[in-house]
Structure formats: C-alpha cells, structure tokens
Amino acid sequence: MRQELMSLPKGLAEDVSRNLVMVAKLIDEDPEQAYAYSRIALRLASRVAAVREAAGFAAYATQKYSEALAEFRAARRMTGSTELWPVMADCERGLGRPERALAMAGEPEVQKLDKAGQVEMRLVAAGARRDMGQLDAAIVTLQSPELASSAVHPWTARLRYAYADALLAAEREAEAREWFAKALEADKDGSTDASDRLAELDGVEFVEVEEIDDADANEQDEAAAETGEADRGGEGDEDVVVDAAADDTDVADEVAPESDDKR
Incomplete structure (x- = not known):
C-alpha cells in the first residue's frame, strides 16, 4: 500500500494514509465511521487500488454489498489479483444471489487462491448452499482435508464452527x-x-446479575439516612431522661439539708 501511495503527491499521500489508518482502526468497532473515512480516501485517490479495496471492505462491513462488490471489482482490475474472489462471492450472497456465489466457487480463479483463500471460498459456497435450502449439500461442501486436519490455522476455528452450525441445523446435535x-x-x-x-x-x-440503578441507590441512601436520624433522635431522648433524673437528684440533695435545720 505504501508503494501505491508513493505515486501521489506527498501532502495528498499523507491525507489518504491517515484516512486509511482510521478505516483499519474503526472497521470492527464502528463500521459506519470507518465507511465515512473510506469515502474521504476514495474521493482523494480513487485510482489507488488499496483505497478501492479499503472502501470495499468498509462498505461490506456496513452491508452495502452492491457498493462493496463494485469496489472489489475495481481493485481486482487494477491489480489482477484473485485475492478478493471469496469476499466478492459473499457480496453476491448478500445481494440475494447465492447461485452466482456458487458459480464463482467453481471458477478457475479459486485454484489461484492460497490455502486460506480456498477455505474462505469453501465457507462462502457452503453458506450459499444453505441460502438455497440445500443443508445436506452445505455439510458436504465443508467436509474437506482442512476440516479433518488436527493442525490449527487462523481459519480452523471458523471452518469447524461453520460445520458444527450446519450439523445443528440438520438436527445432528x-x-x-x-x-x-x-x-x-x-x-x-x-x-x-x-x-x-x-x-x-x-x-x-x-x-445476569442486575445492577441497582442510580435512582434505587439514591432511595436506599435516603432511607438509610432517615433511619440514622431516627436512631440519633432516640438516643437524644434517652439523654434528656438521664439529664432529668440527674436534675431531680440535685434538687433532692439541696432540699435535704433544709429539712435537717428545721428539726
């Protein structure tokens, strides 16, 4: 990508690069914002294949499948690479054309893909089979040496998961x-x-443990405060009674000597 951007004037290349970085950063957590950045990059440098590819993935992440497919096709024309073939086929699925996705799975381009790309193409083809209601065919499509292998690759979990999900849909629990x-x-x-x-x-x-919301917490705090004040009020009353008893004793002490004098 850096080499492609070097064909642009320095200032323009920096602007495009910043937008592409934001696309990569946000595409998983905020795809709509990533899409917005991709449109800026596309407006600045539509003749750069990396920009078209990034715009395609951003559109794909926001389920704008027609737009994504157009961008992927443009990037493929510029580079001649078949790397985007599986995601292009998945765009066809997204557009409600699973039969086209299946046709693409049988094209010579698939043989040019690396192992990861071929597994991805198999996942797309199985998904297309399920879209068409061909559940048993989807299960068979996923059965492959890659599925049977005990080796773990970046795509292994997704392949096994897709197979498990298809089996469950077929009630093979x-x-x-x-x-x-x-x-x-x-x-x-x-x-x-x-x-x-x-x-x-x-x-x-x-x-799930429900957390007490702020309103309930405030109510509980107010209730606790009122209870505390009531308790303190009770303690004050006891003090008054004790003080009153002490006053009576003092009075008795003062009166007693007067009685002795009179006698």
Missing part, C-alpha cells in the same frame, strides 16, 4: 456438539461464540 468443542479448542482469539453454543447444548444457563 451430538455431532454438532463435538465440532463446537473442536472449534473452541482452535479459537485462541475468541473469533467465534463456540463456547456459548457449546454451553447452550449442554443446558448451561447464565444468569
């Missing part, structure tokens, strides 16, 4: 539980919710 467990074993960075799905299958329920 015991097998689904086994593969959710295998997905959890491979999911080192928490990219799936395999642990939650596994707990659900095991009948584990999580109870």
Whole structure:
C-alpha cells in the first residue's frame, strides 16, 4: 500500500494514509465511521487500488454489498489479483444471489487462491448452499482435508464452527456438539461464540446479575439516612431522661439539708 501511495503527491499521500489508518482502526468497532473515512480516501485517490479495496471492505462491513462488490471489482482490475474472489462471492450472497456465489466457487480463479483463500471460498459456497435450502449439500461442501486436519490455522476455528452450525441445523446435535468443542479448542482469539453454543447444548444457563440503578441507590441512601436520624433522635431522648433524673437528684440533695435545720 505504501508503494501505491508513493505515486501521489506527498501532502495528498499523507491525507489518504491517515484516512486509511482510521478505516483499519474503526472497521470492527464502528463500521459506519470507518465507511465515512473510506469515502474521504476514495474521493482523494480513487485510482489507488488499496483505497478501492479499503472502501470495499468498509462498505461490506456496513452491508452495502452492491457498493462493496463494485469496489472489489475495481481493485481486482487494477491489480489482477484473485485475492478478493471469496469476499466478492459473499457480496453476491448478500445481494440475494447465492447461485452466482456458487458459480464463482467453481471458477478457475479459486485454484489461484492460497490455502486460506480456498477455505474462505469453501465457507462462502457452503453458506450459499444453505441460502438455497440445500443443508445436506452445505455439510458436504465443508467436509474437506482442512476440516479433518488436527493442525490449527487462523481459519480452523471458523471452518469447524461453520460445520458444527450446519450439523445443528440438520438436527445432528451430538455431532454438532463435538465440532463446537473442536472449534473452541482452535479459537485462541475468541473469533467465534463456540463456547456459548457449546454451553447452550449442554443446558448451561447464565444468569445476569442486575445492577441497582442510580435512582434505587439514591432511595436506599435516603432511607438509610432517615433511619440514622431516627436512631440519633432516640438516643437524644434517652439523654434528656438521664439529664432529668440527674436534675431531680440535685434538687433532692439541696432540699435535704433544709429539712435537717428545721428539726
């Protein structure tokens, strides 16, 4: 990407770079904001492939699939790379055209993908099968040497999870539980919710503890304050009684000598 930006004037390259950095930073936590930054970069440098690709991913993250597909196609024309082929096929799914996604899964471009890209293409094809109501075909699509391998790769957890989810949809619960467990074993960075799905299958329920809101807390504080004042008030009354008793004693002491004198 840096090399591509070097073709731009220095000031422009810096502006584009800053926007692309914000796209990468926000695309997961705030995709709408990332999309806004991508549009700025696109307006500044639409002839840079990295900018078109970033704009495509930002549009994809906000489910603007038609726009994303157009940007990915533009980036592919500029670079000649097939790297974006799986996500382009997934855009077709997003547009309600799963049959096109399946057609792309059978194109020669798939053979040019690296292993990660081929696994991603398999996931997209299986998703397209499910979109078309072909659940058994989706399960078969996911069955592959990559799924059977005990080695763990960045895509392993997602592949196992997709297989488990398809099995569960087919009401093969015991097998689904086994593969959710295998997905959890491979999911080192928490990219799936395999642990939650596994707990659900095991009948584990999580109870959320509700926090007392500020209003309730204030009411409790006021009630406690009133109780404290009442307690202090009671203590004051006792003091008054004790003081009164002491005064009576003093009076008695003063009167007693007068009685002796009279006798």
